Amino acid sequence: QGRIEFDAVTFSYGNQRNALVNLSFVIEPGQTVALVGESGAGKSTALALLYRTFDPDSGTIKIDGIDIREIKLDSLRGNIGVVFQEAMLFNRSIAENLAIGAPDATKEQMVQATQAAEAYDFITRSANGFDSVIGERGRSLSGGERQRLSIARAMLKDPPILILDEATSALDSGTESKLLRALDVVIKNRTTLVIAHRLSTIRGADKILVLDHGKLIESGTFDELMALN
């Protein structure tokens, strides 16, 4: 479950240039695929189309053989966990932020998820712990802390499809490698699409797709792509 298929997808933001041109690829259920390419290559656009922030101008995107335009938006998004570089957190308690996407999560599950995401320590350091409010008057979190919290949130949601958009790039490489090991558990058996720059992050992917100016120019394993150069 969680097979993703892009078939001849073309999209433009309304200007002359196409952000994606005739993009086709398949991600088999449980595979981890890394999207790489220079800034402006179309990586974030591909993710936005999968999440239906926008729809393609032409071509189709399917999940498990179903055109995503035929899937109810709530249901589509309920099946996709997203961790962005800019963690989206709200002016609410840490617990409430964690429970977005997993309203029934127990305290114990929150503890587990935040421990796995290396977020438990900075949460418990605060006087009110999970109840402390994030935001101007509450607890201020560093970029890395925000990101670890949003990774814990995705772990709690436990969706069949996971999108990591520069999810670990604000972390120092020591914290990142610890987190990647924790993420391994989450990523296993889950269709995962990763956008990352660090070679260490993309090395373990089952397949790497290289985008350039909206086009797929190479695809293969890390070793296959290295052999080309």
Ligand code: ADP
């Ligand atoms: P990447 O994620 O690989 O850096 P993007 O998908 O963000 O690339 O961008 C692909 C192309 O679409 C670029 O030419 C970029 O300038 C353009 N683009 C991205 N977002 C917008 C937007 N909101 N409005 C107009 N153009 C955009």
Ligand code: ADP
């Ligand atoms: P940042 O996220 O700040 O751009 P990273 O730490 O993720 O940087 O990347 C480390 C270095 O690897 C950067 O200097 C970047 O230019 C380079 N890099 C980025 N993408 C790739 C890639 N696909 N293959 C090889 N090197 C890359």
